[in-house]
Amino acid sequence: MSGLELNNVVKRFGDVTVVQQMDLVIEDGEFVVLLGESGCGKSTTLRMIAGLEEVSEGRIAIGGRDVTRAAPMARDIAMVFQNYALYPHMDVGANMSFALRLAGRPRAEIDEKVAAAAKVLNIGHLLARKPKELSGGQRQRVAIGRAIVREPRVFLFDEPLSNLDAKLRGHMRAELALLHERLGKTTVYVTHDQVEAMTLASRIVIFDQGRVQQVGTPSEVFTRPASLFVAGFIGTPTMNFFKARCVEEAGRRLLRGEGFAWEPPAWLAASPPGPEQGLTLGLRPQALHASPGAARLRVKVDVVEYLGTESQIVGHMVTPSGQRVATMLPGKAHALLHHDLDLGFDSEDLHVFDSDSGRSLRR
Structure with a gap:
């Protein structure tokens, strides 16, 4: 039985639709991250799951039980907020046990559960302290402990x-990953931070303007983004994009744009785009490598950012538009500053999108 299901869920505030017909099945024990920019609908979705926002249309089920109209306390969920939401007049132990005491649980049971959660979170020595005596990380552990009990x-x-x-x-992040490994509970986690999403999630749900753009594992959304939005949103530095068209030249099919003509990836042969179709090609900075004398792409280096084991290079193509290009090279690369840099890549690392719809052409 799945842990959580959203069927055709819609949320409107007046005439504004902030979540548009969302379908999502989260399996029991999964760690699913809702990822997107501010105002994209991810927090509203979480609040609908929690019962803090009413669903305009659709159905939400938890453990196979329809909870669409159920009160938050009847949904068998626990929520951890951004601002911790601890009671300042209560010590850590009282904060963690509050819901259990409110439910009338026996004292021995409460003490046992608080002690067990405190041990998991390594906050047993803090149980007698008030929230004002804790650091930010300790407060967040207490908030998580309150949910665990x-x-x-x-x-x-x-x-x-x-x-x-x-x-x-x-x-x-590491603590949360370990906690999920120990508890194995279904978890829905909202963030705008792609690093949190990539490192924590079993699957990522990527939102844009109230609509789900892609659902997939961290590897899937990074290596096979479904749209230009996902390709540009996931990955640091952001993906390089180039306008192009598919042309036939001397019996060869090429992807031609300003200052380049590249062989298409093999997968594109199954359904090649027409010559009038506007294309956007994507290359991750990590896919580019120095290729002296055998350049598929030549840039003049404008910025070198040394990061220790590697350097982030930002340059521009010597073309009328001066297309910006970013790459990552190993080691220190300050000697390249203001010089020409020849770059190569594997054609299979090319992403090809329809410029009008933004959708990937890879099936």
Whole structure:
């Protein structure tokens, strides 16, 4: 039985539709991340699952039970918020046990569950402290502990790491991954941070303007993006894009654009685009490599950012449009600054999109 199902779910605020006919099945024990820019509908979707927003159309089921109109407390979920939402007058133990005490659970059971959650989160030594005496990371652990003790069917996380500094975010990502491994609970996690999505998710649901653009594993959305939006949103640095058309020259099919003519990937032969179809080609910076004397792409280097084990290079093609191109090269590369750089790539690393619809031509 699946952990969570959304069938034709729509959310409107007045005349504005913020979530458009969403269908999603999350299997029991999956860690699914809802990813997108601010205002794309991901948090609204989470709030509908939690029962904090009413569904305009459609159905939500948890563990096979229809909860579309059920109150939040009747949905067997626990939610962790961005701002921790701890009671400032209660110590850590009281915060974690509050829902159990409210439900009238026996004292021995409450103590046992709080102690077990505190051990998992390594906060046993903090149980007598008030929230004001804790760091941001400790407060977030307490908020997660409060959810754990309820033993819900589904965990909901609403951008839980966005208030933490970069180093602590990295640490807490690892903690959340370990926690999910131990508990095996169905988890829905909202974020705008693609690093969190790529490192935590079993599958990622990518939103844009209230519509789901792609659902897939981190590897799938990175290597086979379904649209220009997904291709540009996933990956750092962002994917390079080039306008082109498919042409026949001397009996060869080529993808021709300003300053280049490239062989198409083999998969495109199954359904080649017509000569009038506008194409957008995509190349990840990581797919480009230095290729002296055998350039498929030549750029003049404008910026070199040394990152330790590698350097991020930003340059421009010597063409009328001065197309910007980014690549990643190993080691230190400051010697390339203001010089020409020959770049090569494997044709199979090319992504091909229809310029009008934005959809990938790869089936």
